[in-house]
Amino acid sequence: MPIDPARATAAEPRTVPLVWDHKDVILYHLGIGAGTPATDPAELRYTLESRLHVLPSFATVAGGGMALAGGLTAPGIDVDLAAVLHGGQSITVHRPIPVRSSGTTLTSRVAAVHDKGKAAVIVLRADVADHDGPLWTAVSQIFVKGEGGFGGERGATERLEAPVGAPDVTTDRLIREDQALLYRLSGDWNPLHADPAFARTAGFDKPILHGLCSYGIALKAVVDTALGGDVARVRAYSTRFAGVVYPGETLRVRMWRDTPGPGRIQLTATAVEREDAPVLTDTVVEYA
Known part of the structure; x- marks a missing residue:
């Protein structure tokens, strides 16, 4: 079997240097749709180095997405990218992410491998720190079709109750036709997001947008509309990828404040042109 759960979870954590600077941050921000209108002061915080702040979801690509890249090549893990979602x-986030790394390291490991029957879920944990201490902790759940049925634990299934009442904020974000092509320059080179033939082998009519791109777009929408544009207020951000969005479509983000509790915004993201098909669900931003 391509996945050996015991070997994968028993492997020693990997620690690697993590390097980025303002160019990587700006490229990431552009990849999630920042910069429109180009001269808007609110957008210049994402695109102009003299005013730059860092959206916390940049953590998913810092250093070229090392957490995911390393996890899928860990001992005991050998999977086909066409089967990966x-x-x-x-x-x-333990403190605001700096514009430039300084003595930064990423320590990653396979925390668990769950058996979902027809699929396996690889849980990757990454802890990032620099000379001043911890920066962030990230946990990724990687769904691998056709790799389940090995008799392992199924793992917990966490679902949030649907918010009650109308959302406090609703905003639409247009996904440009070239959005995936630009976003992949931040480190996710899976051809699923660029090559039509490869996308068809994975069961899609055409290349899909990266789930982590949708993740970043939604967080930027929350920061800009519900948190006064202050990225430092974000403490944590979690989501379940429930479906896909295609370049050229519109992502609709709905937000409910203080749901499911104080200091928490529950949100959903849907594809407008496909009758609000779910894209992000069970999604919460915790904020100060």
């Missing part, structure tokens, strides 16, 4: 993602 991102199932869920969470980030806990």
Whole structure:
């Protein structure tokens, strides 16, 4: 079997240097749709180095997405990229992410491998720190079709209750036709997001947008509309990837404040042109 759960979870954590600077941050921000209108002061915080702040979801690509790249090549893990989908993602931010790395390291490991029957879910944990201490912790759930049925634990299934009442904020974000092509320059080179022939082998009519791109777009929408544009207020951000969005479509983000509790925004993201097909569900931003 391509996945050996015992070997994967018993492997020693990997620690590697993590390097980025303002160019990587700006490229990531552009990849999730920042910069429109180009001269808007609110957008210049994402695109102009003299005013730059870092959206916490940048953690998913810092250093070229080392957490995911390393996890899928860990001992005991050998999977076909055509069978891989991102199932869920969470980030806990210990302090604001700096514009430039400084003595930064990433320590990653396979925390668990769950048996979902027809699929396996690889849980990757990454802890990032620099000279001043911890920066963030990220947990990724990677869904691998056809790799289940090995008799392992199924793992917990966490679902949030649907919010009650109308959302406090609703905003639409247009996904440009070239959005995936730009986003992949931040480190996710899976051809699923660029090559039509490869996308068809994975069961899609055409290339899909990266789930983590949708993840970043939604967080930027929350920061810009519900958190006064202050990225430092974000403490944690978690989601379940429930479906896909295609370049050229519109992502609709709905937000409910203080749901499911104080200091928490529950949100959903849907594809408008496909009758609000779910894209992100069970999604919460915790904020100060």
